[in-house]
Amino acid sequence: MAGKKKARGLAVNTARWGVLFLLPWMVGAFVFFLIPLCSSLWYSFNQVSLSEDGLVMRFTGLSNFTRAFRTDPMFVRLLLTMFMESLPKVVIVVIFSLLAAVLLNGKYPLRNVARTVFFIPIIMGTSIATAHIIGTDSVSMEISGATTSAAFGAEFFIEILNETGLPTEIVGYVSSAVTGIFSVLAISGVPTLIFLAGLQSIQPSLYEVAKIEGATQYETFWKVTLPMISPMIVLCAVYSIIDAFTRHYTYIEGTKVVFLERLHEVAFRQNLFGLSASMSALYMFANVLVIVPVSYLMSRTVFYYD
Amino acid sequence: MSKPSIIKTITRKRGARSFGGNVTLFIFLTFMALLYLFPVIFMANNAFKPLSEQLKFPPDIFVNTPTLENFMDLGELFSNSLVPFSRHLFNTLFVVAVGTAGQVVFASMAAYPLAKFDFAGNEFLSKIIVLSLMFTTAVTSVPNYVIMSRLGLVDTYLALILPAFSSSLGLYLMKNFMTQVPSSLIEAAHIDGASEMLTLWGVVMPAVKPAWITLLIFSFQSMWGVTGNIFIYKESLKPISYALQQIASVGIARQGVTAAVSLIMFLIPITLYIFMQSNVLETMSTSGMKD
Structure with a gap:
C-alpha cells in the first residue's frame, strides 16, 4: 500500500519535471510555429490586402487554391x-x-x-x-x-x-x-x-x-x-x-x-x-x-x- | 583441422579487403575533397583579385596579380559608416552566443521527456515536431512580423534570439539521440537518488555529447548568417551579415569588396568548427554502461 503510494508520488514527480522541461519549448513553438501556421492557413482562404489599419481580409473560400492550380x-x-x-x-x-x-x-x-x-x-x-x-x-x-x-x-x-x-x-x-x-x-x-x-x-x-x-x-x-x-x-x-x-x-x-x-x-x-x-x-x-x-x-x- | 583453415581464410580475406579498402577510400576521399574544396579555392582567390580580374569572363580560378586592395576598401567603407564595425560584430556575437546556448539548453530539456518519459500526448507532440520541421519561416513573413510587433519585440535582439530557442530541428536531433541512451542508465541514476534535473545534465547529456556538439555547430552556423531584416530596423542593432550584405548590394563596382566579405564570413565559422572538432568531437562516448 505504502509502496504503491510512493510509486505514484514518483510518477507525479516525473510528470512535473516533464512538464517543466517541455514548457519553454512548447511556449516557443506555440508562438513562433502554431500561430504563424494557423494565421497563414487562415490567409489562404482570404483575399488579403495591406492597408493603413493593418491587414484586411475578405473571405473567398477556396478560390486561392483553384487559382494556384489553374491560373x-x-x-x-x-x-x-x-x-x-x-x-x-x-x-x-x-x-x-x-x-x-x-x-x-x-x-x-x-x-x-x-x-x-x-x-x-x-x-x-x-x-x-x-x-x-x-x-x-x-x-x-x-x-x-x-x-x-x-x-x-x-x-x-x-x-x-x-x-x-x-x-x-x-x-x-x-x-x-x-x-x-x-x-x-x-x-x-x-x-x-x-x-x-x-x-x-x-x-x-x-x-x-x-x-x-x-x-x-x-x-x-x-x-x-x-x-x-x-x-x-x-x-x-x-x-x-x-x-x-x-x-x-x-x-x-x-x-x-x-x-x-x-x-x-x-x-x-x-x-x-x-x-x-x-x-x-x-x-x-x-x-x-x-x-x-x-x-x-x-x-x-x-x-x-x- | 578445418577450423584453423577457416580462421586463416577469414583473416586473410579481411586483410586483403582492408588494404584494397584503404586505397579505394583514399582515392574516394581525395576526389570528394577536391569537389568540396573547389568553390572555396575559387572564393579565396577571388578575394585577392583586382577588379580587372574580377570581371573577367570566363573567370580564372587562380589569381594572377594578388592584391590586398579589396580588404583595404572594406576597411575604408566601414570606417566611413555611421555605425562602427565593432557594433555590428558585437550584435552578431551576442545574438549567436545567446541564441545557440539557449537552443541547446531548451532543446535538450524538451527532448529528454519526449525521448524517455511515458506520458499521454508524447506521440502527438513528436508528430508536431516533425510537422514544424517542414515549416519554413521564409513563406510566413507576414504573420511572423505581426506576432513580433504584438509582442513588442521588433527592434530588439530578442526578435532574433527567441525563435532559435524553440527550434524544432534541435529538439528533433536531441530526441533521436536520447532515445538511444539505455533506460537502465537513467534508472540507475534515479535509484541513486538523482532528481530529473540532475539525471538530465549529469547522466543523459554526457552520454549524448556528440549530439549536442553537432547541434551547437548547426545552431551557430544558422544564426551566423541571420540578417534580421524583417525584425530589426535600427542601424545600431543590425547584425554584421546585414552590414556586409549592404556593401555587397551596391553592385558590380563593389565586387572585389564582396569577395573579401565572403571570405571573411566563411573563415569565421570554419575556424570555429576546426577548433570545436579537434577539441570536442574527438571524444568517443565512453560514459555509457560498463556491462
Missing part, C-alpha cells in the same frame, strides 16, 4: 518537379552521407582535415559566402546559396568540356551529372554530421564483442553499425527531404525559379498574400504527404536500444 503559370510545375527531382536525390544523399560518415569516423592520418573539408557544404549551404553570385535579397540568398555554388561549379566544368570539343550530347550528359553531384554534396553536409555523431554514440563495447566473436568488418557494419544508427537514418531522411524541398528550383522558359522564392515573390512583389499563403499551405501539405509515409515505414524497421 498560376508556375506552381503546378514547381510542385511536380519538386517530387520528381528531390526524391531520388534524397536516397542518394542518405546513402552517400552514411558512407561519408563511416569513412570520416575511421582512424587514419589527416582525419581532421578530411572532416573539415566535409564540413564546407554546411557553411556554403546556408551561405553568405556565395552572396555576390546571386541577388541581394536575403531570403533568396539564404535559400539558393548552395545551389548557386553548385551551379557555378557545374558551369566551370561545362566550360572546360566545351573547350575539349566533345559532342554536345556528351557535354550535356556530363554536365547534368556534375550538377547532380554538387547538389547532392550541398545537402549532404548536415546528414553527414548527424551520422558522425550517431556513430560516435555507439558504445565501443559492441564493437569489441563483435571483434571477439570473430565478425568481419563487413558483418560488423551490417549487424552492429547499421542497427545502432538506424534512428539517425530516419532523422536524416526526414531532414534531407525537407532540405531538398526548400532548395527546390527548376528552369521555366530558361529562367531559374526557386520554389520558396516564388512564394515570396507572389506575396511581396504581386501583393497576393492570400495566394502565396495557399501555395505555402499546399507546399507544406506536399511535405506531409511525403514525410508521413516515409517516417512511418522507416521507423517500423528501426532498432531502438532500450
Whole structure:
C-alpha cells in the first residue's frame, strides 16, 4: 500500500519535471510555429490586402487554391518537379552521407582535415559566402546559396568540356551529372554530421564483442553499425527531404525559379498574400504527404536500444 | 583441422579487403575533397583579385596579380559608416552566443521527456515536431512580423534570439539521440537518488555529447548568417551579415569588396568548427554502461 503510494508520488514527480522541461519549448513553438501556421492557413482562404489599419481580409473560400492550380503559370510545375527531382536525390544523399560518415569516423592520418573539408557544404549551404553570385535579397540568398555554388561549379566544368570539343550530347550528359553531384554534396553536409555523431554514440563495447566473436568488418557494419544508427537514418531522411524541398528550383522558359522564392515573390512583389499563403499551405501539405509515409515505414524497421 | 583453415581464410580475406579498402577510400576521399574544396579555392582567390580580374569572363580560378586592395576598401567603407564595425560584430556575437546556448539548453530539456518519459500526448507532440520541421519561416513573413510587433519585440535582439530557442530541428536531433541512451542508465541514476534535473545534465547529456556538439555547430552556423531584416530596423542593432550584405548590394563596382566579405564570413565559422572538432568531437562516448 505504502509502496504503491510512493510509486505514484514518483510518477507525479516525473510528470512535473516533464512538464517543466517541455514548457519553454512548447511556449516557443506555440508562438513562433502554431500561430504563424494557423494565421497563414487562415490567409489562404482570404483575399488579403495591406492597408493603413493593418491587414484586411475578405473571405473567398477556396478560390486561392483553384487559382494556384489553374491560373498560376508556375506552381503546378514547381510542385511536380519538386517530387520528381528531390526524391531520388534524397536516397542518394542518405546513402552517400552514411558512407561519408563511416569513412570520416575511421582512424587514419589527416582525419581532421578530411572532416573539415566535409564540413564546407554546411557553411556554403546556408551561405553568405556565395552572396555576390546571386541577388541581394536575403531570403533568396539564404535559400539558393548552395545551389548557386553548385551551379557555378557545374558551369566551370561545362566550360572546360566545351573547350575539349566533345559532342554536345556528351557535354550535356556530363554536365547534368556534375550538377547532380554538387547538389547532392550541398545537402549532404548536415546528414553527414548527424551520422558522425550517431556513430560516435555507439558504445565501443559492441564493437569489441563483435571483434571477439570473430565478425568481419563487413558483418560488423551490417549487424552492429547499421542497427545502432538506424534512428539517425530516419532523422536524416526526414531532414534531407525537407532540405531538398526548400532548395527546390527548376528552369521555366530558361529562367531559374526557386520554389520558396516564388512564394515570396507572389506575396511581396504581386501583393497576393492570400495566394502565396495557399501555395505555402499546399507546399507544406506536399511535405506531409511525403514525410508521413516515409517516417512511418522507416521507423517500423528501426532498432531502438532500450 | 578445418577450423584453423577457416580462421586463416577469414583473416586473410579481411586483410586483403582492408588494404584494397584503404586505397579505394583514399582515392574516394581525395576526389570528394577536391569537389568540396573547389568553390572555396575559387572564393579565396577571388578575394585577392583586382577588379580587372574580377570581371573577367570566363573567370580564372587562380589569381594572377594578388592584391590586398579589396580588404583595404572594406576597411575604408566601414570606417566611413555611421555605425562602427565593432557594433555590428558585437550584435552578431551576442545574438549567436545567446541564441545557440539557449537552443541547446531548451532543446535538450524538451527532448529528454519526449525521448524517455511515458506520458499521454508524447506521440502527438513528436508528430508536431516533425510537422514544424517542414515549416519554413521564409513563406510566413507576414504573420511572423505581426506576432513580433504584438509582442513588442521588433527592434530588439530578442526578435532574433527567441525563435532559435524553440527550434524544432534541435529538439528533433536531441530526441533521436536520447532515445538511444539505455533506460537502465537513467534508472540507475534515479535509484541513486538523482532528481530529473540532475539525471538530465549529469547522466543523459554526457552520454549524448556528440549530439549536442553537432547541434551547437548547426545552431551557430544558422544564426551566423541571420540578417534580421524583417525584425530589426535600427542601424545600431543590425547584425554584421546585414552590414556586409549592404556593401555587397551596391553592385558590380563593389565586387572585389564582396569577395573579401565572403571570405571573411566563411573563415569565421570554419575556424570555429576546426577548433570545436579537434577539441570536442574527438571524444568517443565512453560514459555509457560498463556491462
